[in-house]
Every structure is written in structure tokens, then in C-alpha cells.
Amino acid sequence: MRADVSAVAALDEPTRWRLYAHVARQPEPVSRDEAAEALGLARQTAAFHLDRLAEESLLDVVYERRTGRTGPGAGRPAKLYRRAARDIAVSLPDRRYELAAGLLAQAVEEAGETGEPVAAVLHRKAEERGQQLGRQATAGIFEVLERGGFEPRREDGAIALANCPFHALARQHTRTVCGMNLHLLEGVLAGLGEDRLVARLAPEPGRCCVRLEPAA
Known part of the structure; x- marks a missing residue:
């Protein structure tokens, strides 16, 4: 339960909540650049908050090549974010x-x-x-x-x-x-x-x- 409380507390920051809600609405994983552009944020700001959400297990991180190319010269896979499958619930007193x-x-x-x-x-x-x-x-x-x-x-x-x-x-x-x-x-x-x-x-x-x- 302590981990769930920490995760919920992480969403109290307004920018972080907006990023989480944006990623959750998307049918496909979202990159840092896409999230920053969609919400009008600096890329560094978006990256910081996305990583914090991932640390709290609110988002899952996946790596994909967006170019569709494979093999040598295809470039590094992009770091993408999607809503985590984990369920989070906080109840006080504790309920099961x-x-x-x-x-x-x-x-x-x-x-x-x-x-x-x-x-x-x-x-x-x-x-x-x-x-x-x-x-x-x-x-x-x-x-x-x-x-x-x-x-x-x-x-x-x-x-x-x-x-x-x-x-x-x-x-x-x-x-x-x-x-x-x-x-x-x-x-x-x-x-x-x-x-x-x-x-x-x-x-x-x-x-x-x-x-x-x-x-x-």
C-alpha cells in the first residue's frame, strides 16, 4: 500500500498529471518529443516528469524504432511511454x-x-x-x-x-x-x-x- 500512496502522491504535481492523462489517452506509446509538443512543454521538462511516472510504475517504458528500419544504420530505438497495466488503489482504512x-x-x-x-x-x-x-x-x-x-x-x-x-x-x-x-x-x-x-x-x-x- 505504501507504494500505491507514493504513486498517487506523484500525480499531485499538475504537469505530471497532465502528462499521465495524455499518455493514458493515446492508443500507442508516446515519445518525449510527442508529449512535449502536445502539452506545450520543454522536452527536458517532459522527459523529467515522464521518467518520474515510470519510476512510480504509473507508466511502462518501451523502446521502438519509429522509422520502420532495422539493422545497421537504422538508428537507436526511441524511448516511449504507455500507461502501466498495474492497478493502483488507495483506501484508508485498508480494504482488500x-x-x-x-x-x-x-x-x-x-x-x-x-x-x-x-x-x-x-x-x-x-x-x-x-x-x-x-x-x-x-x-x-x-x-x-x-x-x-x-x-x-x-x-x-x-x-x-x-x-x-x-x-x-x-x-x-x-x-x-x-x-x-x-x-x-x-x-x-x-x-x-x-x-x-x-x-x-x-x-x-x-x-x-x-x-x-x-x-x-
Whole structure:
């Protein structure tokens, strides 16, 4: 999320925003000279801001020969810019609706193919995803929870989750989303090999519906 915030902040500069919008509108990659001419900028100014946008992964850089010639004497390829394929979204508090949508879509598709209840497939897929997140972690449970947007806090040996990454969905479809979230966090604990904690449903106003408590 920090990288996304940095990218959005880069667009706060008016000239940079105009350049980004111009490149995004074009069907083909744009050169520095073309961008400068279109917006009435000095070439050096356009180049500086285009490169800054590329550094923030807002634009992709490609190299092409515009002359159509190839081989010796064809000249150096031109540095061109096009809108990056990367999606950038900033939400405060942190939300992870794409993760929920992916798990729900997988569950619906697999249930349609196998006849298994959607909820059972969703719980399994959520647990598998949680295990993957746990195995990828290098610094323990707090790393996974913070990266997932849960805002973990220690409370009397337990870990309370101050933020629900699926807030709007959980409000509208509480049973489905909280069940998915519970199995996701059970998977995280399993992936980490963490047997000192268990995930339990413990809904409280303004918090995630799951709480990690000491194992009996």
C-alpha cells in the first residue's frame, strides 16, 4: 500500500498529471518529443516528469524504432511511454475487496463444477490462501496481519484485529464474509506453524469479526 500512496502522491504535481492523462489517452506509446509538443512543454521538462511516472510504475517504458528500419544504420530505438497495466488503489482504512472477490469467484466456479456447497468450497479456498500467506511470511504473525490490513493489537495475550479488510462486504453479508475470514486466518496460523494461537469469531463494533486467542 505504501507504494500505491507514493504513486498517487506523484500525480499531485499538475504537469505530471497532465502528462499521465495524455499518455493514458493515446492508443500507442508516446515519445518525449510527442508529449512535449502536445502539452506545450520543454522536452527536458517532459522527459523529467515522464521518467518520474515510470519510476512510480504509473507508466511502462518501451523502446521502438519509429522509422520502420532495422539493422545497421537504422538508428537507436526511441524511448516511449504507455500507461502501466498495474492497478493502483488507495483506501484508508485498508480494504482488500479484490482478495474477497477472488475467493468468492473461485468458490462459485468450483461449486458449479463439482456440486459441492459454495460455502464449503469458499472455506477451503480461504484456508488454502491463508496457508500460502503464512508460508510466505518471514517475520511471524504480525507481519501477515499488518500486510493484510488487519491492524493487529496485543490484548491480554490475544491479538485483536482493529480493522476489517472486508468491511463493506462483511456488513452486507456477515455470515459469508466472516466465515471466509475465519478460515483465512486459520490458514495463516497453519501456514506459519503457529499452534499457540487459535482464530475465533468474536465480533465487536468497529473491529474485525475474528480474534486470535491463546490456544487452550
